[in-house]
Amino acid sequence: MPAQIIRAARALTPTEEIVDAAVVVEDGIITAVGPRKEIVAPKGAKDHDARIHLLVPGFVDVHIHGAGAHDVMEATPESLQIVAATVARHGTTSLVATTVTAPTDEICRSLEGIARYIESPANQEPQSSLAQMTGIHLEGPFIHPQRRGVHPPESLAQPSVPTLDRFLEAANGCARILTIAPELPGALEVIDRARARGLVVAIGHTDATYEQAHAGIEHGAHHAVHVFNAMRPFSHRETGVLGAVLTDSTVTAEVIADGIHVDDPAIRLLLAAKGIPGVILVSDGTAATGMPDGVYRLGPFEFTVKDGVCRNAEGRLAGSTLTLDRAVQMATLNPAKRLGLAGKKGVIAPGADADLVLLDERLHVAAVMTRGVGFD
Numbered sequence: 001m002p003a004q005i006i007r008a009a010r011a012l013t014p015t016e017e018i019v020d021a022a023v024v025v026e027d028g029i030i031t032a033v034g035p036r037k038e039i040v041a042p043k044g045a046k047d048h049d050a051r052i053h054l055l056v057p058g059f060v061d062v063h064i065h066g067a068g069a070h071d072v073m074e075a076t077p078e079s080l081q082i083v084a085a086t087v088a089r090h091g092t093t094s095l096v097a098t099t100v101t102a103p104t105d106e107i108c109r110s111l112e113g114i115a116r117y118i119e120s121p122a123n124q125e126p127q128s129s130l131a132q133m134t135g136i137h138l139e140g141p142f143i144h145p146q147r148r149g150v151h152p153p154e155s156l157a158q159p160s161v162p163t164l165d166r167f168l169e170a171a172n173g174c175a176r177i178l179t180i181a182p183e184l185p186g187a188l189e190v191i192d193r194a195r196a197r198g199l200v201v202a203i204g205h206t207d208a209t210y211e212q213a214h215a216g217i218e219h220g221a222h223h224a225v226h227v228f229n230a231m232r233p234f235s236h237r238e239t240g241v242l243g244a245v246l247t248d249s250t251v252t253a254e255v256i257a258d259g260i261h262v263d264d265p266a267i268r269l270l271l272a273a274k275g276i277p278g279v280i281l282v283s284d285g286t287a288a289t290g291m292p293d294g295v296y297r298l299g300p301f302e303f304t305v306k307d308g309v310c311r312n313a314e315g316r317l318a319g320s321t322l323t324l325d326r327a328v329q330m331a332t333l334n335p336a337k338r339l340g341l342a343g344k345k346g347v348i349a350p351g352a353d354a355d356l357v358l359l360d361e362r363l364h365v366a367a368v369m370t371r372g373v374g375f376d
């Protein structure tokens with residue numbers, strides 16, 4: 001692959017703003033970034049002159065179920081590649097494939113297929129613009145029945161170390177995030193096990209009291225899934241899981257900022273409590289992402305999309321059609337750090353993967369580069 005130089009009116013790295021910026025990419029890796037006049041293009045470098053655009057790191061989505069009419073639990077190389085290609089068009093260059101509650105055998109089958117894809121050359125060295133799957137997020141089955149959202153009730157399970165071990169074995173080293181309701185019997189043991197195996201543990205789909213959530217955090221659950229959604233509501237005397245998540249600075253908080261899942265004042269409250277570094281934008285995207293209204297699948301069940309809103313047969317919200325082209329640090333640096341990928345993803349810096357997005361003056365995605373591929 002020849003060296004490339006990208007010039008843009010502005011770049012957000014995202015911790016720094018560079019006016020009249022240039023970025024050099026060699027073999028899919030960023031090797032230099034700075035003001036245009038200080039950067040020398042390598043000999044024979046391909047020039048991308050995008051001086052009217054804003055350059056930002058590619059988005060990192062830690063909670064996404066599908067896109068382009070496919071759900072990650074289909075777990076075939078073809079379906080996973082369609083998901084990866086669809087979100088890449090919207091600026092997402094890394095994603096954590098997220099499963100939903102299903103019978104244990106079915107989850108294991110999906111995990112095996114996704115893990116095979118993650119390790120395949122198509123995902124490791126893209127020849128075309130594909131978001132990279134950097135792992136698997138297990139959302140369910142260890143969640144509270146009262147806060148299950150659209151997860152099928154018949155397949156919910158009590159937290160169990162042997163079941164977790166089955167999942168981890170099927171995921172073959174690719175499991176990255178485990179969502180769990182910390183108040184369920186056996187949950188703390190499962191959190192310990194998951195942490196010992198290097199997973200990020202997320203509190204979610206939970207009816208936990210403040211104390212129960214706090215106990216989960218003490219055991220290493222330092223992330224919270226789609227905060228406000230599928231959680232016991234806040235009260236000033238029993239602040240519940242939200243009291244713990246909002247006031248503990250070790251916990252990062254996902255939010256689905258699509259204007260439907262969470263009202264604006266709640267998002268302002270979240271930002272006021274956590275600060276920008278504590279918030280991670282996620283899409284909770286489904287097979288309907290990048291698709292027209294219609295009927296789609298989420299793991300084992302069907303849902304309907306009308307006016308871009310996903311609901312199951314009972315009318316409950318079933319994920320979203322959101323894409324991450326609506327914010328920067330909370331969609332890039334913060335999730336990369338939470339995944340242990342700081343310096344490699346979510347940043348424009350020497351040594352990072354060349355995952356880059358050009359935004360136009362209305363902040364719409366104009367072009368996307370995934371590990372040096374794209375911008376043609």
Ligand SMILES: [Zn+2]
Binds near residue numbers: 149205230
């Ligand atoms: Zn969920």
